Amino acid sequence: MENSKLRDEILELLWAMREKGSKNYAALVEGVNDSKASDVLRKMEKAGLVVINNDEVELTNKGEVRSRDLIRRHRLAERLFHDVLDVGMQESEETACEVEHFLSPSVTDSVCSFLGHPPTCPHGKPIPRGECCSKYKNEIKPLVMQLKELDAGARGRIVFIVPSENSRLERLASMGIIPGSVIRLKQKRPSFVLEIDETTLAVDGLIAEEIYVKEQK
Numbered sequence: 001m002e003n004s005k006l007r008d009e010i011l012e013l014l015w016a017m018r019e020k021g022s023k024n025y026a027a028l029v030e031g032v033n034d035s036k037a038s039d040v041l042r043k044m045e046k047a048g049l050v051v052i053n054n055d056e057v058e059l060t061n062k063g064e065v066r067s068r069d070l071i072r073r074h075r076l077a078e079r080l081f082h083d084v085l086d087v088g089m090q091e092s093e094e095t096a097c098e099v100e101h102f103l104s105p106s107v108t109d110s111v112c113s114f115l116g117h118p119p120t121c122p123h124g125k126p127i128p129r130g131e132c133c134s135k136y137k138n139e140i141k142p143l144v145m146q147l148k149e150l151d152a153g154a155r156g157r158i159v160f161i162v163p164s165e166n167s168r169l170e171r172l173a174s175m176g177i178i179p180g181s182v183i184r185l186k187q188k189r190p191s192f193v194l195e196i197d198e199t200t201l202a203v204d205g206l207i208a209e210e211i212y213v214k215e216q217k
């Protein structure tokens with residue numbers, strides 16, 4: 001692997017390890033699985049991206065910024081390929097590994113807006129927020145939106161679901177609320193009422209935020 005790519009892989013791995021509470025040097029090198037890993041890590045320390053202390057590696061602020069961007073691009077790309085373009089999980093991940101190196105910040109924010117600012121990747125890992133997520137500027141017509149954004153009466157195909165509790169996914173699935181299903185939002189007030197396969201059900205507002213749909217005209 002060329003050094004700049006290897007550097008990016010290391011930055012991402014450090015981020016993912018930190019999510020699991022680890023900053024172990026040996027585990028990092030093993031995870032990278034490239035004979036140049038220790039070499040590149042030394043260069044990264046010189047460049048001010050990481051600090052190496054005995055058996056631990058930590059991101060500096062500068063490293064953190066880069067690693068956050070890479071993770072954001074990677075996880076957004078996974079959502080795009082897996083949920084919107086229907087590419088299998090493994091291929092989505094491999095493609096995400098490629099595109100994360102060249103998506104510009106503005107393209108990244110466009111993808112994020114297009115997907116309705118998803119909070120997690122298909123593996124359930126958090127996607128670092130971008131500027132677009134708080135501004136909600138609507139220059140990009142979103143393809144995917146939270147169910148609560150649909151107009152009453154409109155129909156949407158479920159693209160992905162981001163449940164705050166995992167147990168909820170099963171309950172929703174038992175009602176036919178799974179990616180690919182088409183639902184109609186009958187009303188939004190005073191509560192959300194959906195129609196799916198001739199069945200009408202009321203759901204609470206939180207659930208209407210966790211289901212991401214593509215409007216069906």
Ligand SMILES: [Zn+2]
Pocket residue numbers: 075078121122123124125
């Ligand atoms: Zn993922």
Ligand SMILES: [Zn+2]
Pocket residue numbers: 109112113117118130131132133134
């Ligand atoms: Zn966003």
